[in-house]
Amino acid sequence: MSIHPSAIIHESAKIHKSVIISAYAVIGTNVEIGAGTVIDSHAVIDGPTKIGKNNHIYSFASIGGDPQDITYQEGQESNLVIGDDNLIREFCTINRGTEKENSLTRIGSNNMLMSYVHIAHDCQLGDHIIMSNNASLAGHVRISDWAILGGFVLVKQFCNVGRHTYTGMGSQVNKDIPDYMVATGIHPKIRSINKVGMKRRGFSVSSISSIMRAFKVVYRESQGRLLDQALNELESSESDSHEVMQFVDCIRNSRVGIMRGPADE
Numbered sequence: 001m002s003i004h005p006s007a008i009i010h011e012s013a014k015i016h017k018s019v020i021i022s023a024y025a026v027i028g029t030n031v032e033i034g035a036g037t038v039i040d041s042h043a044v045i046d047g048p049t050k051i052g053k054n055n056h057i058y059s060f061a062s063i064g065g066d067p068q069d070i071t072y073q074e075g076q077e078s079n080l081v082i083g084d085d086n087l088i089r090e091f092c093t094i095n096r097g098t099e100k101e102n103s104l105t106r107i108g109s110n111n112m113l114m115s116y117v118h119i120a121h122d123c124q125l126g127d128h129i130i131m132s133n134n135a136s137l138a139g140h141v142r143i144s145d146w147a148i149l150g151g152f153v154l155v156k157q158f159c160n161v162g163r164h165t166y167t168g169m170g171s172q173v174n175k176d177i178p179d180y181m182v183a184t185g186i187h188p189k190i191r192s193i194n195k196v197g198m199k200r201r202g203f204s205v206s207s208i209s210s211i212m213r214a215f216k217v218v219y220r221e222s223q224g225r226l227l228d229q230a231l232n233e234l235e236s237s238e239s240d241s242h243e244v245m246q247f248v249d250c251i252r253n254s255r256v257g258i259m260r261g262p263a264d265e
Contacts, residue, residue: 067121
């Protein structure tokens with residue numbers, strides 16, 4: 001363990017012997033930090049917070065602070081769990097959960113959270129996510145694996161951002177973005193599928209073609225019929241496509257409704 005003499009560590013903190021904590025960092029009560037994690041100078045970590053292995057938390061990040069929710073009261077159960085191999089850059093803020101939704105904010109593994117990212121109470125993030133500078137999540141947001149959020153993206157409470165999606169810079173997200181889609185614009189719309197991202201991650205030509213057909217059924221050929229009818233069609237015609245079934249499931253499980261495409265205007 002390498003802890004700078006100026007760092008402040010609460011006696012209740014559980015810190016693996018291989019953790020590095022730099023000058024003036026503050027580790028509060030009920031914090032657990034796993035092997036190989038690096039905490040840079042002036043970072044603040046409050047608890048209850050559990051941080052996994054090989055994370056790097058950069059200077060001035062504020063991790064595990066109280067939920068910014070007027071219903072939260074001190075003493076209520078409130079937790080933050082962070083996985084392994086995450087990069088959490090300068091001035092990021094991540095708040096603990098509330099009793100409204102399992103008292104838990106969760107960050108998965110292998111994520112990159114760039115400078116000034118904000119993750120509010122009760123958010124659930126998967127793995128391999130990139131949130132660019134100043135992207136912010138309101139409470140209860142869910143971000144699935146391999147999603148990319150551009151700089152200054154704002155996501156409204158209770159929205160879901162699907163797996164392998166791309167959200168363009170400055171978008172104000174107030175509806176769900178289904179799996180594999182690209183959303184752009186200040187008032188964003190679904191523009192197409194994330195073909196570039198899927199290729200980079202090794203999806204087959206067949207899988208990409210199936211998602212393109214699903215996109216057309218939902219966003220280009222659905223005028224005059226209900227969304228449920230379009231989804232029923234996909235469940236019949238694309239039942240052998242794992243990716244399309246994921247796409248259909250995330251739409252059916254939407255809490256706030258899905259984002260529209262330009263053809264819906």
